[in-house]
Amino acid sequence: MNVKHVSTGVPRSVSRCSQRAGGVNAVCHSYTGGVVKVGSDVMGQPKVVPIYWGNTVNGNSALKLAFDQFFSELLYSNYCDRLTQYGVQQPLVMPSHAIAGSATSVSYSDVGSQLSTWFANGTVPPPPVTDALNYYYVILAPPGATIGQAGECGYHNNTVLTLGIGPAPVYVDLAWGLVYFPKPAAGATPVSIVNSVCYCLVHEMVEAFTNPRGQGWSVNVPASGGNAGQNCEIGDLCETKTQHAVGRWNVETYWSNQDKGCVGNFASDWTSLGAPPTGVLGAPVVGHNADGRLEFFVVSNDGNLWHRWQTAPSGSWSSWETLAANNPGLASTLRVGNNADGRMEVYGMQEGSLWHVWQTAPSNGWSSGGSLGAPDGGLIGVISVRNNHDGRLEIFGVGTDRQLHHIWQTSPNNGWSGWQTLGGLPPGASAGDPRVVNNADGRLEVFLFGNDQNIWHIWQTSPNNGWSGWASLGKPPVQITNGAPFVGNNADGRIEVFVTGNDGGIYHIWQTSPSNGWGSWAQLQSALPGVQLDGLGAVTNNADGRFQVFFIGSDGALWTMAQSSPSNGWLSVHFLDAAPIATSMNAVQIPGTGRNANGTLTALVRGSDGNIWQITQIWPGEPWGQLVTD
Template sequence: MPPTTTPGLVWPSSPTRLLGTTPNSPCASPQADGRIHAITQYSNNGLGHRWLKRDGNWADWEQFSNVPNQVDGVPACLRDTRGLLHVFWRDANSNLWWLRQKTINTDWAKPEEIVTKTAGGQGETAVGVQGNPAPALNADGRISVFFHGTDGALWHTHQQGADPASWSRPQSLRGNVGQSRQDPGVARAGDGRLHVFVTNAAGEVDAIAQAEADATDEWGPYVRVSPPNAGVTGSPSAATDASQRIRVFWLSGTTAHHAAQCAGYTGWGASQALSGSAITAPRAALAQDGRLEAFVLDSGKGLCVARQKAVNGSDFTPFESLNLTGITGSHPITTTTSDNRIAVVARGSDQATWVVIQQWS
């Protein structure tokens, strides 16, 4: 039987395979009109994209002709408050790039290098980018982008003022993320503050939060979210539940764990293990019925899902297989359609991109 999900919806019996080979997993986001847009590192290290057409079919892969063929890793994308898509990626020289739509659903602007690994003026730093970037929207709509630096600290840059093309100089948020190529997790709580999560060099999940909403230059201290010596592997992830409290997910060995923000958006509750085996940390999305659904890859069962037993509850169902054993590689990406159906985008063992979208029953 397929796993249970939101009443009135079902998981499909087979995914959609988007032909073409990709070196890394894709990112995905809905456009202003709700159609999903998938973006990935291309086979020649360029940047390629594909999107759902209005007839429900997928467009062919296209390469961004003006992006240098130096994409390295998994790009990250989001939609801003005006409906424009933004894409961020690291290049082979540890610099951070940015590409945005000029108009909703259509044209793209020229890509820009917003963090450059040299010592100098605006946007330049002696520290390079390692791991994949993690963008997020501040409460006022400005984008902040977080990344692990080659110095073993967490760094960020953000849009300045009303000009969306003006970016701050990179700022260190300190921390101790080590020298591994991992990704920060980031989410915004109901009080408007961004919280960023990293795996520290001791294998624990640490969190740092804005001092107040939109305070991009003012941050509180790091706090530990996981138990001490938790043996965390890989990158943590974060999602906001129906109560607008953040829930953090991570992987220790082959067991996924999660912890929830306390009421009032301060402090963190005790962590709990999710039942079932995993090789990636969960990536969660909020379903139509207000419950989080968390997705992992399992070496034997492929793509699996667990869901909250109750809205905002701490208990999740055991991981159940979606019977898609061909999906491998790094973590799956979750997004939603225009009518708030969950979509999961992942890379297959055939190096193609696979898409699974909830269907009406």
């Protein structure tokens, strides 16, 4: 492509590496009058293109991964939420580029020329002309190269280029930021290296979103206290404030007219709930008492069953207690259901057979437990449990014969049938762990992942009765990586099925009407730079019926997506903040989820420190933490 550099403007909003009160932005630091709308030039939905220029990142896959994860985790967190008041919607992170090179200094005109060269030789794809004004190129200078006067760590700017598209050149005015990259100290970790530059990087980025070419949001602050007057942007007004953490990253706050102060992320409400004395073997499962109190269950490393419960609906938690008087020797994965009268019942695998324990009265004490046996040859994998339309519990599991077996209560709240088979999948489609859900008319429907990469299902032909044969829902256009689908009901009753793909994305398929036919597979969310969304997931419903889907990313953090309205549309993926340092989650575990009596959702995970960690919505359907202000 023929690309020409036409002109580059004068740098705006030069930020200081030391964040000290002096310097070019000194008059901005004490100003509290906010910013004003100078013009209408803001990025409606920024597309951020990270460029790592220099040999330190190029060829260092661990450092590049850390930078990529920083951009994804920051820009898909609540940190950006307050930018909507300035007309900036959810930013998108584009693929990054690590480019070899070295320099002792880089000027703003050098950046304009370098961008045109990278576009021309294909090193960096040029932006689409129709959306070029929403692209922001954030450039890390070669390590140690000066980018301005001593002490300056970054600025943002814009460059006019011509792109040789069609019979006549097309002019584009691109926004970019240049950030000083100090040479990393010997032995520095990738996270510490990112943190050495990210506060300046973020300062320039939020200003470029809201004032990319000088006709967006800023304020002219007159001279005072011996400091010269200055045009100040939303980062300048908060440059000397306390940094705040977004997961692993320490970033600056920015000015919010709405809050009349400097704001940052919604601070994580992750809370450690500890662990039994012998540790936790697997992921927690969450149950609901009849009185609305949540209760969660885990298997300890010695095979015993432990639990904690809310002492009041939506309230604090009890201490840890064992549930089984005699250690049943359970495997790690549990399931929980509710009897028709509200009593909880917990199920776990015990050397190939199924063990269960139940409340003796709703929201009250527990039995001593017992065995439900197993089909001939035993069970493998994980069972699934659901209530029939008449309230009877029914359990599904795969046997060693790779057929789906089930057992059910013969009447609500009462005894159990023997194990029976629902048959196996067609030849070449061996069954994985089942998942069961109710249709809108009450009929049960079971889903499982076949080793032929298809999702298979079988359903009751009428509520509480009879079964169809097996049918395939097909598969997404990529290989499925999670061993079982996760399924749920929309607010209108339609079933929806979710899986993760080997491209790091999330795929789904849904009924086109309640209790009826199915649409086609579609991608719900693509992989993010540095983050594969390929762990197992969970799905639940907000108080208003909207789906909330959870999954653990390859970065060890919990991510979530919610529908934008009940039974319809989706909001952007959101980073729920990493659990505290060194407690990342295991990407193959399933988050435990529950809805409190007050309508807020709670998610529970097992951290790599062996403890159970909890995060809860602040109010129903809304953020998962309190807004950080300074």
